């Protein structure tokens with residue numbers, strides 16, 4: 409498969425949905441016009457500040473203003489657009505949901521965050537997503553023009569079993585719209601990205617918003633793209649920027665052939681199981 413370019417738009421998210429949508433559009437267009445990216449990725453909750461109050465206010469149904477914009481941009485620019493995530497209203501509940509659109513504007517992937525970020529860290533961050541959000545219950549892997557892609561959202565990436573399941577379902581690129589913070593980011597962000605890439609021999613793409621010092625929740629930033637050998641191909645600091653790299657899809661096979669971790673698992677001794685979930 410041919411190499412292609414992938415960009416993360418590490419955008420500054422403000423307390424104004426319309427401005428956030430305009431900023432996302434501006435940065436997506438720039439990633440395409442400046443570096444000709446074929447896959448463009450937005451961060452977690454890109455149309456609203458990451459807070460319970462703001463997510464509740466900005467939540468929208470599928471087919472609302474945000475997903476319409478994502479679909480039409482993907483179609484116009486002929487890109488695969490991983491639309492970060494938004495607060496999605498459905499069935500009287502609210503989910504943290506990521507939508508992916510292909511070059512004809514069709515939704516080809518939808519992931520609802522499975523692991524809700526309910527933490528209380530001494531002298532650090534306290535966040536209770538479950539005060540508002542319901543959890544998704546599906547592992548999300550789908551076909552794209554660039555091979556199979558798996559999507560997880562932020563806290564999901566801390567659960568190695570989930571990412572391994574994606575690799576076992578043939579995902580070659582794992583893309584994670586995220587928003588770590590200034591407590592857990594410096595401690596765990598870089599290591600987690602690297603280990604998930606190395607364990608599963610996948611490209612691992614973690615997209616954060618830029619840090620807004622005026623917001624209640626301070627995102628860590630440092631959007632990063634790591635290759636299947638654990639080499640960081642591109643990264644940034646906490647400021648607004650576009651992070652781009654070239655992806656060589658054949659590198660996944662090359663690394664897996666030389667160091668056949670997935671093949672050498674001892675599934676006679678241990679295995680991973682998934683369960684049928686309630687709707």
Ligand SMILES: NC(=O)CCC(=O)C(=O)O
Nearest residue numbers: 525562563587588589592
């Ligand atoms: N939005 C999130 O899920 C935050 C996850 C996070 O910061 C972490 O440390 O994990």
